[in-house]
Amino acid sequence: MLTDAQIDRYCRQLILPEVGAAGQQRLLRSTVRLHGRGDAALVCASYLAGAGVGALALEGAPLHGATAAALGLDGGGEEEIGRWIARRNPDCRWLPAAGLARPSAAVAIGTPLPARLPEAAVMLWGGADAERLICAQLPAGRACRECLDAFVGAARADEPSTLLGTFIALATLRALLAVEPIDRPVVWQVDWERPQARPMALPSRPGCVLCAP
Numbered sequence: 001m002l003t004d005a006q007i008d009r010y011c012r013q014l015i016l017p018e019v020g021a022a023g024q025q026r027l028l029r030s031t032v033r034l035h036g037r038g039d040a041a042l043v044c045a046s047y048l049a050g051a052g053v054g055a056l057a058l059e060g061a062p063l064h065g066a067t068a069a070a071l072g073l074d075g076g077g078e079e080e081i082g083r084w085i086a087r088r089n090p091d092c093r094w095l096p097a098a099g100l101a102r103p104s105a106a107v108a109i110g111t112p113l114p115a116r117l118p119e120a121a122v123m124l125w126g127g128a129d130a131e132r133l134i135c136a137q138l139p140a141g142r143a144c145r146e147c148l149d150a151f152v153g154a155a156r157a158d159e160p161s162t163l164l165g166t167f168i169a170l171a172t173l174r175a176l177l178a179v180e181p182i183d184r185p186v187v188w189q190v191d192w193e194r195p196q197a198r199p200m201a202l203p204s205r206p207g208c209v210l211c212a213p
């Protein structure tokens with residue numbers, strides 16, 4: 001059951017058919033492990049916390065700089081992230097990355113990828129460069145680090161933008177809400193010149209038992 005304060009807090013998204021009261025409770029029960037350097041990771045964390053994700057672990061995001069300051073994060077150490085997330089939304093808990101071994105979703109932005117990908121969670125990766133934004137989404141149990149690493153290396157999309165953070169946050173929320181079934185690894189690409197997205201199959205290594213279609 002949502003409290004009156006939560007109904008107030010999330011009223012703008014509760015009216016969306018993709019969310020509703022059941023979806024909001026699902027978000028509040030969910031946990032996200034976010035790995036990424038650059039402002040995109042902070043923007044993504046800010047959106048996820050604001051949307052009411054229950055717990056967030058953040059690795060590698062910058063605590064200083066113009067975007068951090070604009071988001072209300074004014075330097076300090078790791079504990080500052082916890083205070084910042086609590087100010088952003090008291091429903092969202094900050095956890096040290098080591099304290100979130102089995103997240104509902106794992107998100108990585110830019111490179112390098114985390115040393116280990118989750119086994120039981122949906123995995124999202126995002127990168128961007130001057131021409132495009134790329135998002136790869138792998139279903140739970142099929143987060144294949146070797147194929148994703150090869151794809152990320154070939155994509156060379158390593159200039160994460162704040163817009164990328166917004167895009168990945170929305171993709172993560174859709175995944176947590178199960179807006180559409182996530183049953184195969186897919187890649188989304190958005191060209192800045194022609195802003196339309198279409199999914200493609202992840203180019204797995206031939207014969208990969210984990211992620212090849």
Ligand SMILES: [Zn+2]
Pocket residue numbers: 144146147148204205208209210211212
């Ligand atoms: Zn693979």
